[in-house]
Amino acid sequence: MSEDVFIQTVAEDPLIAPVIQGLFGEYRERYGDYFASKEPEDDSVFARPDGAFIVLLRNGAPIAMGAYKRYDAQTAELKRIWTDRSLRRQGLAQKILHELERRAAAYGYRQVFLTTGFRQPEAVGLYLSHGYQPQFDTRLDPEVYSRPPYDGRLPFTKKLTADVPVS
Numbered sequence: 001m002s003e004d005v006f007i008q009t010v011a012e013d014p015l016i017a018p019v020i021q022g023l024f025g026e027y028r029e030r031y032g033d034y035f036a037s038k039e040p041e042d043d044s045v046f047a048r049p050d051g052a053f054i055v056l057l058r059n060g061a062p063i064a065m066g067a068y069k070r071y072d073a074q075t076a077e078l079k080r081i082w083t084d085r086s087l088r089r090q091g092l093a094q095k096i097l098h099e100l101e102r103r104a105a106a107y108g109y110r111q112v113f114l115t116t117g118f119r120q121p122e123a124v125g126l127y128l129s130h131g132y133q134p135q136f137d138t139r140l141d142p143e144v145y146s147r148p149p150y151d152g153r154l155p156f157t158k159k160l161t162a163d164v165p166v167s
Contacts, residue, residue, distance in 0.1 A: 005057045006099055011043035011067070011080075016055050019062045023082040027117075045069040046079070052103050053080075056096060063087050066096040068104050071113050076104035078114040081123070093126055105160040112160060115153035118142040124154060132156035 009016060046053040050070035055062045064083040071077035078100050083092040104112055114132070116123040119142070128134065135155040136145060146152045 002058050004063075004095070006054050007057060008052055008054050011046065011053055013055075016062045016065060019055065019065045019082060019084065022084060023065070023080060026082070026085075049107065051076070052100070052107075054096070054099055054103070056092060056099075058087075064092040064096050066100045068100050068109075068112070074110045076100075076107075076109040076112050078104075078112050081114075088122075093123075094130065097126065097130060101158075101160055110160055112158050113155065115155045118145045118152050118154060120154075127156045130158075132158045 011020060043053070045051055046067040046069050051068050053067040054065065056064040064087070066081040067079045068076040069079065078097075081093060081096050081100070083090075083096070101112060114127070116127065121142070124134075124138075124142070128138070133156060135157060142154065144150070145154055
């Protein structure tokens with residue numbers, strides 16, 4: 001029986017290189033150079049006390065990840081939610097999402113904000129099915145949001161409730 005365990009770490013941790021590479025590899029496959037002109041994010045924004053970078057391990061191997069950072073005093077921005085392709089459709093992204101929400105609420109955030117790309121229907125479905133409110137018109141073809149005046153990102157928000165404190 002496999003055991004799934006969350007750890008909090010940093011993006012530079014060599015243990016999680018496979019999931020980081022998987023995330024950015026998938027972005028390249030889906031978007032090519034669409035987002036290439038965007039400045040890379042400084043991973044230090046995911047450090048405590050304002051953020052967290054979590055990884056889900058199965059038998060010691062990284063299989064999924066996610067992070068949050070401060071968006072404003074009341075809002076955490078969720079980022080880098082990803083699961084190993086060979087393990088999809090097992091609820092791992094949902095586990096990551098719930099753990100990020102739990103940790104953000106425990107650290108005092110009252111809501112979360114996130115964006116996903118216009119070519120990620122699986123992510124859109126995940127967020128809609130977990131109470132996230134789209135800040136865009138879901139009736140439109142997502143490709144519309146890849147053209148000006150839009151930037152290719154589909155934003156969502158969700159109010160948080162306090163839960164179990166983070167240990």
